[in-house]
Amino acid sequence: MPKVTVTSSDVARLARVSQSAVSRSFSPGASVSDEMRRRVFAAAQELGYRPNAIARAMISGRSRLIALLVAYLDNHFYPLVLEQMSRALQARGYQVLMFMTDLGSQDSVVQKMLQYQVEGIVMASATLSSTLARECAATGTPVVLFNRYDPSTPTSSVTSDNLEGGRQLAHLLADGGHSRIAFIAGHEDSSTSRDREAGFCKGLAERGLPLFARHVGGYTSAGAAAAARTLFDGRTPPDAIFVANDHMAFAVMDVLRRDLGLRIPRDVSVVAYDDVPEAAWAAYDLTTVAQPCEAMVEATVAILLEQVEQRAVQRRAAVLPARLVLRGSARLPEKPAG
Amino acid sequence: MPKVTVTSSDVARLARVSQSAVSRSFSPGASVSDEMRRRVFAAAQELGYRPNAIARAMISGRSRLIALLVAYLDNHFYPLVLEQMSRALQARGYQVLMFMTDLGSQDSVVQKMLQYQVEGIVMASATLSSTLARECAATGTPVVLFNRYDPSTPTSSVTSDNLEGGRQLAHLLADGGHSRIAFIAGHEDSSTSRDREAGFCKGLAERGLPLFARHVGGYTSAGAAAAARTLFDGRTPPDAIFVANDHMAFAVMDVLRRDLGLRIPRDVSVVAYDDVPEAAWAAYDLTTVAQPCEAMVEATVAILLEQVEQRAVQRRAAVLPARLVLRGSARLPEKPAG
């Protein structure tokens, strides 16, 4: 087997130039003559030279690695985010180092990230432990929370306007003539779920309605299904349900239609939040609030790279507008809501 | 701002030992006394030392980075794979470097991977260009194709038994009394789609049936929907459809039921392949062939790491058994198929 790693020195030798000349030829914006660059590239080509990003990272202190922490990919919203985030970062010359939280092991995962000298961290996972936020701050590694925030730490975040989205949903249901309106939450400690609920309750209050019932679905299909059953256990069932995200709403709709024999929206309206692709599928046709996924990703990348490249760690909290998407799963008001 | 990077020399100085003693203390299985390790860890703790994985990778030639190339995450099968693969690799001390193919730019993406000195590559994307396979071979970087194979290159691969899965589906439909059985393919150049079709046709032939019709869905919802419409354009429509994967099948079912007013399985049976979570949703209740996702991931990791760790690049092609999952989208035979 021939020598498998070609180094800049090998190229330099062949091109009869110094090793640093090779380095410069591969550094955009370095001071090299065209002639030099041509010679170097020719030699590099001949040898199949490829700069070693690890060595470059080591000496320059810039790994161009961004850690992406995700908790679970069941909810289709996250794969979409992952895909777009990865593309956006690649386009700017960064690579994504993926990390799945193993729930308990969040801290050790962050250790691993920092060991790899990532230049920034995107957390699209549950909640950020404050130990962890402190650790990142200590190393000066920028962190952006995606689709959640944590007021107890000075960490940047990007969310959609969950409060306003929840509020609009409340108006829609109230104006649609519903009176027993229930909510199925994600997690109690999820800022996203809390905000959606808060906005929803505010919207109901504005229409003089109380929240009729409330259960926690835990962001899982099984949890949501159980919550739905409980909701219909008593003598007076709800006539509308707001489910904290689309992923849970599908499970809820399945229970309502198959197990309870209800028709949607005739017997009960269902609305949710995210607008994942499945929400548009004919079988669900779910009225929901669309998260501006692409804009959220762009904002995340912009904030993160601003901090990475300027090494200025100033907190930013982007809240992007969400948009109500009317489909067939909820009875509509006679006239559009005011 | 205090010095932000703590090195092994800093720890050594504080612990009054040599720098290599620090290195050893952090290397599992190195020859260090308990006493030494204790002192080193104490000092490390005090300073907040964290070994630099980049420097380690550089000197040892082992980055512990595995590149994962994915094309699109629309099909929910891939996020699931991604999640499991990432966990499996993390558990073995490797990290996943994510790459999304931008279709045309597959080659440059592989350049990037190699620049980062990844120790292995998993390709869960369309097809592998042979240029690219050659390049990887040249650097001695092991590659495993996930859920596809390429007979023209000596690259390892992991798939489920697509031939047999297709065959069983054919038997199921034939024995269920269908006679006009159609197929909606993924891509013509996808080994997976080709094998499923080949097995399917074989199974039909074994029951004395021809393939009634055939269209290409291109693995997208829109493509599949269009294919479904075309299928029902003529005067004699099919009475059963095998769709190359679940993701397309959902779109097909939506078209059949909503646009064409057909009932499933009464008017037409639909079967597919993958068994993504949505296939079990009440609204689709899709009869499908389950890919053994976890086993496929395990096999991929095993083959890849075997090659990585033994530096022996011998081709392996794992074909794992798939399992028919009977649900409500296809009319069943009176008696189980023989």
Add this chain to the structure above:
DNA sequence: TTGAAAGCGCTAACAA
């Protein structure tokens, strides 16, 4: 513009 030289933080011989 170019080359020489000094490391980045670490592991891995080799001695002691």
Add this chain to the structure above:
DNA sequence: TTGTTAGCGCTTTCAA
């Protein structure tokens, strides 16, 4: 078991 020493492949001064 421990310390000394020599790099890994590269970027970045500093002189020329």
